[in-house]
Amino acid sequence: MRLAPTALWLSLALALNLAPFGPLAVGGASARAPIYVSSWAVRVTKGYQEAERLARKFGFVNLGKIFPDGQYFHLRHRGVVQQSLTPHWGHRLHLKRDPKVQWFQQQTLRRRVKRSLAMPTDPLFSKQWYMNNEMKPDLNILQVWRQGLTGQGIVVTVLDDGIEKDHPDLWANYDPLASYDFNDYDPDPQPRYTLSNENRHGTRCAGEVAATGNNGFCGIGVAFNARIGGVRMLDGTITDVVEAQSLSLQPQHIHIYSASWGPEDDGRTVDGPGVLTREAFRRGVTKGRGGLGTLFVWASGNGGLHYDNCNCDGYTNSIHTLSVGSTTRQGRVPWYSEACASTLTTTFSSGVATDPQIVTTDLHHQCTQRHTGTSASAPLAAGMIALALEVNPLLTWRDLxxxxxxxxxxxxxxxxxxxxxxxxxxxxHHYGYGLLDAGLLVDLARTWLPTRLQKKCVIRVIHTPTPILPLMHVPKNVSACARRRHGIRSLEHVQVRLSLSYSRRGDLEISLTSPMGTRSILVAIRDAVPLHTAALRDDGGHGRAAPGPPGDQQRVCAAGHRGAVPG
Structure with a gap:
């Protein structure tokens, strides 16, 4: 079938009271200058022996492989301060001059916040309104259970602050092979207990997925016979290495990774995965599950109060993650919700403080009915996907x-x-394609035929620098690489990589309009948020701080858009 030429309209709508032009570029960012730690990631071609030689030569401690193939290694130097505002130039020079070193990176502190809302705790199935048919429509999970599907044989791991593995509602389904502590580098993901119970997040998320059913305790998980693991990685120093190792844990054993965290949802931060974490995503979808691809389920974010936009979160807007938003019991947009084109689907969570919330497991062998935010929505989706994988284990990450x-x-x-x-x-933009229906998901999964091999078509839209106007349309007639090796038959994802200059990114709106008129907002106007502390990163994820007053030039990202086009 011949593809007719199509037009992609890139619309740049800017407030009329904008200041002179400043820079804009693709990549992750943080509102803080990078903090360097005493560990390095190094890539060498000859594996462990070469890494050991480097360690001995320059005084590092070789902490082992980052990925199973043995090309990337984690090195630490005891003679370097734990945290510094500047990189260690001496070791940088040594590694740069060594001909056997293909790539290296001194690790930086990655600030990641749990996407939960600070609410009190409390506990049962009669309270699980989102799946007990108390309301219609709910998530339609009872229909799946009646078919005998309970998540049997599927492994889900929660990447968070640990999991209380001896919890009465979790221990029977706990999977030690799907668990690890990357904060302390030991196999035990048990959370660190504090007076404020701040490390309850992972245990709560785990209970939503796989709390044991029919045991007379607490509530029940969506996939209550699935195996559940926990990775402790948010309760300590968070680096690109830590994130990459967490996302790469046992990729042939774990089917689904559930993550309810990301960069700060403060309306200022534009940030995303680093070099190693992006590589972990790539390896996960290409090599995980025997080549079928790992499922990465991600909470879309809780920054609605700060006008945050999940398009500026490089984890949720990655094509490799399945981004999940929230709705209230009444079907309204929650106050914490972030609207963005990268959200694919929605499950239930809380609204105002008096609304019913999510029932799940809690620390100290307790239960709660006060779990909230998009943190509570993503694990529900992970459990539903586990039910779909049980009925059809051959589904790929793109199939899902x-x-x-x-x-x-x-x-x-x-x-x-x-x-x-x-x-x-x-x-x-608030809900993606709407409320996820477990019964429909499983019915479709049962007879689904595999998608064709993924192809990529890359098209340059603007070749020369172009002045930005207050309202600007950038049209491009394309034929989706028709009659070429990478010709596109049907569209799954659109990624826009855009670099432009402007003085206040909060005054900038960027949208993509499809040939049939579907308009996806890639960057929304956030004029209510002061952005003068922004420090953003380049496309490689390396920090290039640009703090200053509102009139200073700033950089912004509009990349990785997973638009409203699948299907």
Missing amino acids: QHLVVRASRPAQLQAEDWRVNGVGRQVS
């Missing part, structure tokens, strides 16, 4: 994205931006 799109429905979800896209599906 197609299925989630088709199994999500607008239902009773209220939003002002529902639109019908070019293939007749309703889509919203």
Whole structure:
């Protein structure tokens, strides 16, 4: 079938009261200058012996392989301060001059916050309104259980602050092979106990997925016979190495990684995965599960109060993650919700303080009915995906994205931006394709035929520098690489890599319009948020700070868009 030329419209809508131009570029960013730690990631071609030689020669301690193939190694130097505002130039020079070193990077502190909302704790199935048929429509999980599907044989790992593995509602399903502590580098992911119970997040998320059923205690998990693991990685120094190792744990054993964290949801931070974490995602989807691809389920973020936008979060807007948003019991947009084009689907969570919330396991062998935020939504989706994998274990990571799109429905979800896209599906920046229906997901998974091999078509839209106007359209007629080796038959993902200059990124709106008129907002105006402390990163994820007053030039990212186009 010949593809007719199509037009991609890149719309740059800017407030009329903007100051002179400043820079804008693709990449992650943080509102703080990078803090360097005493560890390095190094790539060498000849494996362990070469890494040992480097360690002995320059005084490092070789902490072992980062990935199983033995090319990337984690080195630490005891003679370097634990944290510093500047990199260690001496070791940088040594590693740069060594001909056997292909790549290296001194690790920096990565600030990651748990996407939970500070609410009190409390406990049972009768309280699990989102799946006990108390309301209609709910997540339609009872229909799946009636088919005898409970997550049997599927392994889900929660990447967080640990998991209380001896909890009465978790121990029977706990999987030590799917667990590790990358904060202290030992096999025990038990959380660190404090007076404020700050490390309860992972245990709460785990209970939503696989709390044991029919044992007379607490509530029940969506996939209550799935194996559940926990990775402790948020309760200590967080680096690119830590994140990459967490996302790469046992990729042939673990089916689904559930993550309810990310860069700060403060309306200022534009940040994303580093070099190693991006490589972990790539390896996960290409090599995980015997080549079928690991499933990375991600909470979209809780920055609604700060006008945060999850398009500026490089984890949720990666094509390799399945981003999940929230709705309240009444089908309204929660106050913490972030609207963005990268969200694919939605499950339930809380609204205002008096609304019912999510029931799950809690620290000290307790239960709670006060789990909230998109943190609570992502594990529900992970459990539902586990049910789909049980009925069809051969689904690829791309298959699951197609299925989630088709199994999500607008239902009773209220939003002002529902639109019908070019293939007749309703889509919203608040909810993606709507409320995920477990029964429909499983029914579709049972007879799903594998998607074709993924192809990529790269097209340059702007070749020369172009002045930015207050309202600007950038049209491009393309044929999706038709009649070429990488010709596209049907569209799954669109990634926009854009570099432009402007003085205040909060005054900038960037949108992509498809040939059939579907408009996806890539960057939204955030004029209510002061952005003068922003320090953003280049496309490689390396820090290049640009702090200053609002008139100073700043950089912003509009990359990795997973637009409203699958299906």
